[in-house]
Amino acid sequence: MADVVGNKDAKDFAVSTPFANNGEFHVKGASNLDWGMKDRLSRIFNPSSGKTVMLAFDHGYFMGPTSGLERLDLLIPRLAPHADCLMGTRGAIRSSVPATYNKAIALRASSGSSILEDDLSHESMVVGMEDAIKMNASAIAIQTFIGADGQKETIEALNKAVNLGFRYSVPTMGVVAVGKEMERTTKFFLLATRMLAEFGVQIVKTYYCENFEKVAAACPVPLVVAGGKKVPEKDALTLAYNSIQGGAAGVDMGRNIFQSEHPEAMIQAVSKVVHEGFTDEDGYEYYLDLVNA
Numbered sequence: 001m002a003d004v005v006g007n008k009d010a011k012d013f014a015v016s017t018p019f020a021n022n023g024e025f026h027v028k029g030a031s032n033l034d035w036g037m038k039d040r041l042s043r044i045f046n047p048s049s050g051k052t053v054m055l056a057f058d059h060g061y062f063m064g065p066t067s068g069l070e071r072l073d074l075l076i077p078r079l080a081p082h083a084d085c086l087m088g089t090r091g092a093i094r095s096s097v098p099a100t101y102n103k104a105i106a107l108r109a110s111s112g113s114s115i116l117e118d119d120l121s122h123e124s125m126v127v128g129m130e131d132a133i134k135m136n137a138s139a140i141a142i143q144t145f146i147g148a149d150g151q152k153e154t155i156e157a158l159n160k161a162v163n164l165g166f167r168y169s170v171p172t173m174g175v176v177a178v179g180k181e182m183e184r185t186t187k188f189f190l191l192a193t194r195m196l197a198e199f200g201v202q203i204v205k206t207y208y209c210e211n212f213e214k215v216a217a218a219c220p221v222p223l224v225v226a227g228g229k230k231v232p233e234k235d236a237l238t239l240a241y242n243s244i245q246g247g248a249a250g251v252d253m254g255r256n257i258f259q260s261e262h263p264e265a266m267i268q269a270v271s272k273v274v275h276e277g278f279t280d281e282d283g284y285e286y287y288l289d290l291v292n293a
């Protein structure tokens with residue numbers, strides 16, 4: 001075991017130096033992967049912008065029908081045309097999303113607890129890779145609770161997914177969880193995102209934090225940023241803008257889109273910020289223009 005006490009802190013992140021091993025491929029850290037992985041990653045990350053707008057609507061797997069997600073069958077058709085990738089459970093997608101959409105799917109493949117419990121950190125891989133392949137998933141998503149009670153089992157679940165992912169060329173998206181006890185510091189996200197990347201995931205979903213550019217620089221695979229609890233539209237667009245400026249390869253946003261009073265306008269504004277270099281102000285103006293049209 002390395003001696004961690006008195007270890008020198010990381011500090012040289014070279015944040016303004018682009019990732020050096022991309023070759024000709026547009027997804028960070030993926031140039032050495034095989035064709036199937038690259039094909040799936042290219043469905044998630046637009047080859048022109050290198051970025052993605054994922055729409056997260058998997059909340060029901062531990063929260064039940066939260067606000068905005070009462071009727072997936074009515075909501076998803078309004079938003080899917082503007083998303084690059086749909087992130088949901090197999091139950092939600094099979095039951096409520098038309099198979100004709102032909103969108104990239106980030107399939108939620110871990111679970112194990114519900115909001116009825118105090119500790120949500122005990123998750124395992126519950127969706128088989130065979131079923132993920134049957135659903136033509138472009139990635140499977142496994143939540144990992146670094147520093148929490150469920151750390152060991154969720155790291156095992158993640159590594160199981162990564163092993164199967166390499167066997168069948170299905171990317172794994174490691175989801176950094178923040179429970180009620182877990183800090184949201186630069187130090188925590190540097191640790192958690194890098195651990196997930198070292199385990200072999202092809203995408204890390206995380207939260208925005210102070211010094212995000214260091215977190216992005218130190219993670220050798222793309223980061224997509226979760227939206228978190230609903231905030232005013234302008235603030236959510238600022239989060240998206242800061243994330244992209246800080247080196248994220250996209251967002252995986254849920255409540256700040258589907259709980260907006262104008263979800264279609266919101267997702268389109270987010271997409272402008274992510275793919276087209278709009279500032280948060282420009283994105284908000286675009287949002288208002290759509291709302292008032």
Ligand code: 5RP
Pocket residue numbers: 056057058059087143175177205226227228229252253254255256
């Ligand atoms: C939680 C998730 C959720 O999909 C995600 O956090 C939801 O998105 P948002 O926070 O934007 O509502 O991965 O583990």
